[in-house]
Amino acid sequence: MKWKEESQRKQYGKALVELGKERGDIVVLDADLSSSTRTADFAAAFPERFFNAGIAEQNMMDTAAGLAASGKTVFVSTFAVFGTGRCYDQIRQSIAYPSLNIKIVASHAGITVGGDGASHQIVEDLAIMRVLPNMTVIVPCDSTETYKVVKSIAKTKGPVYVRIGRSDVPTITDEATPFDVTRAPVMREGKDVTLIGCGIMVSKCLEAAEELLKHGVDARVINLHTIKPLDEKTIVRAARETGGVVTAEEHSVMMGMGSAVAMVLVENFHVPMKRVGIPDVFGESGACDELMGKYGLTVDNIVEAAHDVLKRKK
Numbered sequence: 001m002k003w004k005e006e007s008q009r010k011q012y013g014k015a016l017v018e019l020g021k022e023r024g025d026i027v028v029l030d031a032d033l034s035s036s037t038r039t040a041d042f043a044a045a046f047p048e049r050f051f052n053a054g055i056a057e058q059n060m061m062d063t064a065a066g067l068a069a070s071g072k073t074v075f076v077s078t079f080a081v082f083g084t085g086r087c088y089d090q091i092r093q094s095i096a097y098p099s100l101n102i103k104i105v106a107s108h109a110g111i112t113v114g115g116d117g118a119s120h121q122i123v124e125d126l127a128i129m130r131v132l133p134n135m136t137v138i139v140p141c142d143s144t145e146t147y148k149v150v151k152s153i154a155k156t157k158g159p160v161y162v163r164i165g166r167s168d169v170p171t172i173t174d175e176a177t178p179f180d181v182t183r184a185p186v187m188r189e190g191k192d193v194t195l196i197g198c199g200i201m202v203s204k205c206l207e208a209a210e211e212l213l214k215h216g217v218d219a220r221v222i223n224l225h226t227i228k229p230l231d232e233k234t235i236v237r238a239a240r241e242t243g244g245v246v247t248a249e250e251h252s253v254m255m256g257m258g259s260a261v262a263m264v265l266v267e268n269f270h271v272p273m274k275r276v277g278i279p280d281v282f283g284e285s286g287a288c289d290e291l292m293g294k295y296g297l298t299v300d301n302i303v304e305a306a307h308d309v310l311k312r313k314k
Helices: 008-022 040-045 057-069 080-084 088-096 111-116 125-130 143-153 201-213 232-242 257-268 288-294 299-313
Strands: 026-030 050-052 073-079 102-107 136-138 160-163 186-188 193-197 219-223 226-228 245-252 273-278
Touching: 008 026, 008 040, 008 102, 008 143, 026 040, 026 057, 040 050, 057 073, 057 088, 057 102, 073 080, 080 102, 080 125, 088 102, 102 143, 111 288, 125 136, 125 160, 125 226, 125 245, 125 257, 136 143, 143 160, 186 201, 193 201, 193 232, 193 299, 201 219, 201 245, 201 299, 219 232, 226 257, 232 245, 232 257, 245 257, 245 299, 257 273, 273 299
Parallel strands: 026 050, 026 073, 073 102, 102 160, 136 160, 193 219, 193 245, 245 273
Antiparallel strands: 136 226, 186 219
């Protein structure tokens, strides 16, 4: 399957500029990475509402908290590895606990950072952020959905973590595709097995469904863009109707999206399940495609997992 590929960061920058024109309460902070995160677009248009905190993420989060407490809607950006792990205490104490109106949009997540290696390849951020009370956690599947996510979260109160990548990703949604933080859209209907993906892995789930169809397997595909709060109804319904689930994420299998789905199914409806994700290891430097292959994040890995689930169904 061939899709146009585009940068999620580009659409983030575009959405920020539009928000800045629409609303005077929007302010943006960055940790000296604005050209990479694309908050530089907002800085160029609204320099008086942009703040470069320098390489001081902890200070940036506390500054954001002060601005939000004074009534601003604050967008904060840096690389995901720095925007979650380095300043977890500040996020917990100053943002999540008081439930302030701060949107952390972190780029360069996962192993698709590529050559920067394990020091920059955060594969634990969903686990870190989804455990925080009051925190909404979103992983857009493509650039179009990223734009909609940014425009949507600006209208809602409370802290949000949005995870986007460095590399261009296939565009599998369009302007007419709705985004609702409470609903996980079914991208493809199917009756034999359900493939649940988030982020870049949604397109791979769609490709895997096409491959499975060649073998007589009718796979349903769900875009679980919101990891918290989970659309439990859609997950449980899919499990009941197809009898098996495969999850796929560019994140550690330890306490990521797959673990969240597993917890829902354990409590509601037991079916055979397989998680496709990064094993309990750190990443390494390499080309994106090579790393995706090494760590088991390919279409073939999803197909293999689906066949394993189908065997256990019988």
